[in-house]
Amino acid sequence: MTNAVKSFDAAEIRKDFPILRQLVHGHPLAYLDNAASAQKPRAVIDAISRFYSSDYSNIHRGVHALSERSTRLYEQGRVQVQRFLGAADAHEIVFTRGTTEGINLVAQTWGRRNIGAGDEILITALEHHSNIVPWQMLCEERGARLRVAPVNDRGEVEKFEFTERTKLLAMAHISNVLGTILPVREVAAAAHARGITVLVDGAQAAPHMKVDVRELDCDFYVFSSHKLYGPTGVGVLYGKSALLEAMPPYQGGGDMIRTVTFEKTTYNTPPYKFEAGTPDIAGVVGLAAAIDYVNEIGIDNIGGYEHELLGYATRELEKIDGLRIIGTARRKAAVISFVLEGIHPHDAGTILDRYGVAVRTGHHCAQPLMDWFGIPATTRASFAFYNTREDVDALVRAIHKAKEMFA
């Protein structure tokens, strides 16, 4: 254990999250659904409230004081995201509604321009639906083919097979179901050697590990604010400058234009070209506060602590008879999917809730992956740095209760 991890005080950190201080069905809340969405620290809630209480206005076009202040905060948020991701330039950061919109944006702009009949897009078997369906839609439209890199029994992707026709690799950085951490840097290098463009779905990685887009050398990187302890409704698309410059606009409207006449409209430069209409200004202010908060704790401390907790939870769950963990990758983030012999995940989740334990059950927006493992659903406990061993113990106790009920 490093010093940083040893000095990490999750009990103290929990106090920053007002929502965690409650009883659910008479039990202290053990919130273990962080892969679906994370809770918000007081700093984020206050930043949004402060913004609406004293600085709020529409941005970019105003000359008055509030508009200038709001514009400054919005653009400062962009610079914070740039630094958080290690991007070369703030203009490589496009604000979206979230991961899903970021991927659709790339599919509908870069994709339509660069994917033709007979071309191939390679994804992996562990992708979230939002990194499958936009590519299927594009393939259907363009007459292209979607290929899938398989996972092994542990839930690792061992082999990425590129062909002459592969134009794009779209892969998760961390699986939201299995916790598998994928070797993005190595695979991106291999893809680039063949001139293949690389998009990374970082929805699960950005909140839990250091992400440096220049070190990874990916072309696109997407994530959602709400999983990074920020508000809902806002997300980030990072794209290399040259790619964003060459891409056609996504949606048309205000702010994305330079000049408009009925004969011809010229477009603004990136990122504004891709931000049509009034954006989620307060969302960006909240996301910036979330990044500040995470930076203060240190993303490496967060990752280190969560790794410890994953080890503890895995050991405790493995002791339970009839429980099988789905996803045992050697490089794994703090997500544990499991099935219980004789108990449907939905029933398990309902009983856990009665004991104040919040988990997710179902296919986790990854139906093809469920098919791969030959199961309809799992129960998933996913951790954040405000979770403690007590939360794990509550989970284990509640699973034993469920087992008693179904015995």
Ligand SMILES: *Cc1c(COP(=O)(O)O)cnc(C)c1O
């Ligand atoms: C949550 C998630 C998404 C979708 O994110 P939204 O915020 O719903 O757009 C995509 N991919 C992964 C891996 C996710 O965990």
